Amino acid sequence: MNCRFAVSLLCFAFSAVLAAAPVSLDVKGRLDAAGLLFCGDNYANRRNYTQGSAKEWKLDKLERDPKAGRWSSAGEVQLPDAEKITFSGELRRVAENQYTYDFTLRNVKYNFTLRAAIPANTFAGRSLVFDGKPFRLPLEKKNLSLSSGSARKIEIPCDNGSLVIESGQPVYFNLHDYRPGTKTFSLLMRMQKTEESVRELHLKLTYRPYSSTPLDLRKAVNMGFRDETASDGKGGWTDQGPENDLRMLKPGLRMFHGTKFDIIDPAKNGGRSCLVLAGVARDYMPVRAETAVAPGIKGRWLFLLHAVAWGSSAPELGKVTLTYEDGTTEIIRPRNGYDVGNWWGPSPRANGEVVWTGENRSSYVGLYRSAYPVQEKEIRKIEFESANRAVWMIVAASVGNERPPRFMSVPFYITAGKNWKPVDFSRDVLPGSVLDFSGKLDAPAGKYGPVVIRNGHFEFSGKPGVQQRFYGTNLCSAGPFLPREWAERFADRMAQYGFNIVRIHHHDGGIGRKDRTYELDAEKNDRLDYLIYCLKKRGIYLTTDLYISRRLPAGEIPEYPGRLTNIGSYKAMFWILDSVWENWKTHVRNYLAHVNPYTGVALKDDSVLVSVSIINEGNIKSCWASEPFTRKLYEERFAQWRAANNLPQNVSPGEHTRQFERFLTETYEKRYAQMTEFVRSLGLKCPLTDQNMGTTPKLSQMRRDYDYVDVHGYSNHPAFARTPWQLPSLSGQTSALAGSFPVPWHLASSRLFGKPFAVTEWDYAYPNRFRAEGAPVIGAYGGLQGWDMLVQFAYSHGQERIMKENAPGSFFDIAVDPVKSLGVRIGGALFSQNGIRPADKAFAVRLTAHDEIPFETPFNGSISLLGQIARVGVVVGENAEAEKLLPRDTVAILNPGTAFPKDSLPRLPVFDAAPGKDDLIARIVRSGLIDKTRFEAENGIFRSLDGRIELNRKAQTFRAVSDVCEAFVLPAGRSGKGDFLSAKSLTGRGVIAAVSTDNRPLKETDRILLLHLTDSHRTKTKFASSDMKQLDSWGTLPYLAARGEAEITLNPEPGAQYRLFAVNTAGKRLNEIPLVRKNNGLSAMLKVFQPSGAVFAYELQKIK
Incomplete structure (x- = not known):
């Protein structure tokens, strides 16, 4: 049977929500059973004639009486070159959730089947049972025909219950896999020949809902869903205020993927609806809670509806203890990352399905259902206890006899085909090509003297009154320690991007000796010195940090037991241990004060150094409890502080938190004063900052003493299913244009007027398919706000992605991401002095x-x-x-x-x-x-x-228009209009931009870079499912480009003439693209798939 038919012709569909009756006839007379549609079907003349979708099936009569439990249908089927066939269907409810279905065709000469399409994205991995023999639907397709035979009884595990189909006579069946075309499995049951021209099926259908009994947690819960005041020790959810709570969760009896949960209404329970247990970030919450269980409740499975906040890297979350009526107990130990994950940006875990999602004012949020086998004995009491690491939020619990099937993911691969084509990706750009932006730099760096702060912005001392904006990328880990020939080559690459700043980052763990990390390794330090020299002579400045990720051998910190590998612990101890303070000072003195033999000056005296962040992401509130050792250290110091200040010990949770935060603030400010005094004593004159993470009013207060403010932010930052920073990874597939995401909008409120503002880490992370929008968006809004520095994270972590073509993929590194590598040029142009102007x-x-x-x-x-x-x-x-x-x-x-x-x-x-x-x-x-x-x-x-930027969240479109760059983010069918460039995306979502190559206005410059960015991945990049939220494998070369087509129209000066060329990622001209005169403008079709190969870039050359 050939079933390569379009989805639109399928008569059956999957209903996510069951109707009031689990079995019925739909409006087209088809059998709707547990959300699956069963349709009469005949295959002839190389096509399917299917009830409800094929015009040959005509419904003449339909009666539906759900209250009485009776449904009937009748009509005709007119097949080509055949006599008219009549059909009838009779459905009767004979008991609760039990039905009989009689389907009859008369005047038939051909075989007919009753056919159900079973959606692969939800049923793959589940087992259908034929006369007691299970058959597991495969996760990946191998064959069209999966199984066939005869059966009297077929069981189908649906989402909220099991559907059992029985027949008095054996029914011949076929089971097919029609992926990838229709993305379905197909179950065909042959209709039985009872007379020469009659085909019938007489079925008994039983729907067995998965049984579950919600547990009443009303006496155990301690928080509501709404929170009006953050950190006051009362109110709701995680006590983070109205911007970040769970008020959108509706109370009542709710069914989530086959499990019934009782969501408590806080209005009827004294404002309490959920159990929030203590973690490091909320140590004033209770550590444990218990409640009695109503008599007679038992089952084989315990289900939790829960989530965590401020997730710890340690898997230990806590435990659940069941006490049975016979006095025995059973302990369950949920694991963070395996059973449950963060409520922000939820992604499925091994034993944690995301069964509810919503959006609050700060993020996309969700809850997980976890299932645990338990003894089938009556439960007397249930107790929850936190491990006091992550904050654990339990919304509901339930006990049931069956574990509903979970949604198994079907692997999804990116492979070459009609939607993906190979694209050449070159890290090196041809000198003088349209992609070579090195002419925008003013070399050498430092020629105008050191950076100073005037009028709340960065300026060069030798160019008073002119704000200096810095735009660049990070170079991380072993990346700064390149061999000389590669240092030169890397510096050329940075210049060709037009970057005028590089942040040297995560280097402190490599620049020191292994036995004494505070002393410099001579070879690596020499390589870094040479790299700085190479960057400086090309006009590229530096910013850096004085502690990032230096890990210490045992004994280097006398108080610390063993080797120090947790960088958060170093940061925590830095604020209160003098031994760490002295360790840091020695390292910083060696790093800043040694003379670079290639530049002739020490880094502290070199005008190439624009700014310094003292401790990277070392916010004292975030790191003090990095591990039990540091937590105990802080608790001891806090007790000493309270005693010294004569503060009472027995206070409310809210007052305890206020005291502790006052202690943290005083501790931090004392050390910060020491830090700045020390680095200034070395002779370092460039602007200083600290605490470069977070956007709260408290941080704004603390940042008042800094020279400038630096904040980090990411869109779709990855999480990890098993091991941190190893695949499989978890990330969202949402556009930042559609929701409230951190970059760049949440950063705006952290800017302090009167001080320069920098974002030294930003990225729209891979594998998010919308990431091409990142650079245009942050570049435009950075310009609108009049910010001073944007530094993308990162060019490369280590040397492999710089030096090797087949280096592994990365979430952040543009060295292995064609779309982001090209797109940063758009952000740089919009952020430049000639780009988007600050709002007035x-x-x-x-x-x-x-x-x-x-x-x-x-x-x-x-x-x-x-x-x-x-x-x-x-x-x-x-x-x-x-x-x-x-x-x-x-x-x-x-x-x-x-x-x-x-x-x-x-x-x-x-x-x-x-x-x-x-x-x-x-x-x-x-x-x-x-x-x-x-x-x-x-x-x-x-x-x-001024109307130069427009964001439409509903349509997910973006427009930014400046003199030197015009850029649009356009889903298929959407248009954007600028002064010089207008565009309409015809196929696929695209970022379309025109960029001046020499900082002259688009209508005046002789050469323009046109970009049309869609998406890119490596061949055979593997995701857990088609939603692309879990990345399982980086794939292999070559890179693939996503299909995209757009029509552009240029509005040049009168008489101006141009030629348009597709170019590869090195800037080499390929084929010429026709330009057509239209309505006083020039139009062209941009197609990612060109005869010369897939392209993202074009060169528009003015003819003189």
Whole structure:
């Protein structure tokens, strides 16, 4: 039988939600049983004639009476060159969840089947049972025909129950695998010949719902779903405030993938609906809780609906203890990463299915269902106990006799075909080609003197009044220690990107000796010195950190037991142990003060060094409890601090947290003062910063003493299914345009007016298929905000991806990602001085310098969203100080709901911007400070004040138009219009951009780089399923490009003429693309799949 027919012709579909009756006839007269549609079918003339979809089946009569349990249908089938056939179907409910179905065709000369399509994406891996013999549906296709034979009884495991089909006579069946075409398995049951021209099937259908009994946790729960105030020790969920709670979860009896859970209504239970157990980040939560279980409840499986927050790398999460009526106990030990994962950005785990998802004001969130076999005995009591590492949130529990089948993933490969074609990827660009942006640099670096801070921005001392923006990438791990010939080659690559800064990062673990890490390894230090020399002579500056990931041998820190491999522990001890402080000072002195023989100066004295972050991501609140040793150390020091300050010991959880955070703040500020004093004593003059992670009001207060602010942010940062930083990895497949994601919008509220603002780590991580949008988006909004530095993470981790063609893939490294490697040029152009101009209105958040703010109190997310229209930032200090820091074009003050000055500036209006005030932008629009055309809430449209940037969240489109670059993010069928370039995506989602190669306006320059970016992967890149959320294998060469087609229209100066060439990733011209005159413009078709091969780039050359 040939079943290569389109999905649109299938008469059967899978219903995610069962109707009130588990078995019925649908509106086309087809049998709908447990969400599967069974249809009459005949194969003839090389096609299928299928009930409900083929026009040859005509329904004349349909009666449906669910209340009485009776359904019937009748009609005709007119096959070509055959007499008219009549059919009838009779369905009767004979008992609860039991039915009889009689399907009859008369005047038949051919074989007919009753056929069900079983969706492969949900049923693969499950077993159908034929007369007691199971047959497992394969995860990957091997053959068309899977099984055949005769059976009286067929059992199908559906999502919420099992469907049993029985017949008094053996029924001949066929089971086929029609992937990848229809993405279904097909079960065909041959209709029986009862008379010469009659075909019949008489079936008994039984639906057996998976039984489960929810446990009543009302007396054990301690938190609600809503939280109005962060870190106050009460309220709801993880106590992170209204920007980050679970208020969208609806209470009541809910069925999640076949398991019934009782979601407690907090309004009917004293505000409590879930059990949140203590972890490092919420040590004031209870460690354990228990509750009695109603009599008579037993089963073979225990189900938990739960999640974790602030997940620890350690798998130990806690334990569940069941006490049975006979006095025996059973202990279950859920594991973080195996049974359950983080509620932010949830991804399936080995024993943790994501069964509920939602979105709060901060993230995409979800809950996991885990199943554990237990003894089938009556349960008297259930107890939950935390291991006090990750915060563990239990929403509900249930006991059942069957484990519902989980959704097994079907492996999905990226292979060459109609949608993917090989694309050449060269890391080296042809000098002078359209991809060579080295002419934009002003070499050598340092020619205008050191970087200084004036008017809240970076400037060169020798170019007063001119803001200097820095745009580049990170070089990590062993990457900075390249052999000389490769150092030269790497520096050339950086220049050809147009990068004017490189962040040397994760190098401190390699530059030191193995036995004494604070002393420099002579060979590696020489290689780094030479690399700095190579970058400097090409006009490329540096930024770096003074501790990142240096791991220490046993004994280097006397107090620490053994080898120090946990970098979080070093950071934690740095703030309170003098031995670590001295270790760090020695390393820093050696690193900064030695003279580079190639430049002739020490790094501390070299104007190539733009800025320094002291401890990378060393926020004291995030690292103090990195392991039990550091946690105990801090608890001991905290006890000493409390005693020295005569503070009471027996206090409420909220007061305990306030005291501890005050201790952390004082501890940090004391060490920070010592750090800055020490590095300044060495002679280091460049700007300094610290705590480059996080965007809270508390951090804004603490950053007031820094020279500049540096914050990191990622979109779709990977998580890991088993081992950290090893495959399989887990990541979202969502566009940052559609939701509230950190980069770049959540970063905006962490900027302090009066100080330069840098993002030294940003990335839209692989394998997210939307990642090409990252560089245009952050470049445009960085320009709109007037930020000072953007540094993508990263070019390469190590040397292999720099030096070898077949190096392994990476989540971040553009050295092995064609789409991101090309796309960063768009971000650089939009962020440049000639790119997107800063908005001409500013909105300032006011904070006092010393009022206490909990570390976890967030900014209202609407403040950052306001940054898509105008400039936003924070001012810390009292009125006189604040007046000096406020930008001259500030039009309003935002009250963040915490630490707001009592005497605000009277000349400016004040808007309530406390967490939860979602209508902030709407109120500003109503005030007239922002034109109503700049914000359309119902469509999710944000336009910058000058209209040069437009984001449409609903349509997932983006537009940025500047003099030197115009860029669009366009799903198929969407258009974008600029001053020089207009585009319409015809096939596939695309990032389409025009970039000036010499910083002259697009209409004036002689050569323009056109980019049309879709997606890229290596051949045979393997995902766990077609949703591409779990990456299992990096694949092999060659790279493959995703299909894409777009029509562009150019609006050049009158009389200007151009030629257009497809170019490869080295910038070499390939085939010429015809340009057609249309409506005073020039039009062309851009196709990723060209006769010369797959391409992402084009050269537009003006004819003189």
